[in-house]
Amino acid sequence: MWAAELAHGEGAERIYLVEPTGPLEDDPNVTDKKFRGNPTKSFRSRHPLRVAGEVKKWEGHSKEAVAAMKAALEKLKRQGVVPIDD
Template identity: 70%
Template sequence: MSAAVTVFTRQYFHGTRANLAPGDLIRLGYRSNFTAGSALSWVYCTGTLDAAIWGAELAGGEGAGRIYVVEPTGPLEDDPNVTDKKFAGNPTQSFRSRDPLRVVAEVVRWQGHPPEQVQQMKDALTRLHAQGAEIID
């Protein structure tokens, strides 16, 4: 197989409940979608639509879950919350950065997980929180 140049660009996604528009920046300093703790020192994105759907479904706050196509404005690294704590390697293609993510577009047609599966995940997160587990670094 050759290492030919391709016209395709890798896509990154961000799932949330925030109402954003193309050109907006997802920056450091806001609280996590998943905890009520202090402001985050990282921004997060994923290379898979499924992980972004989970982000949109599990995000706290009001409003509908939303998924955005984003582009990093700086370097990305593997998200250790997933890669080191849950899965070997990075099968969810979860990443973090200290630099903003620029919103390129909103994914408007996506299918969420079954409600009972979402509730099971929310229950599991509630149990972890009750045990004092830090879900987000």
């Protein structure tokens, strides 16, 4: 949900169900950096993902929570903290 809520742009928030076409790896931006292991089930891949469907009904975070997260991300940006992209 966070990715949909924090994405740039003015379009509708969307969440897709995807299938990997190659190996997945834990996303280092949350795994072990914030949470030991991978309890958030956050992954990334250098290979394409196949869209298998879309989640049509989902309940997002409150407007206050989204605003607080955006403020925290902006603070990190001002501090020079950048996402891990290796």
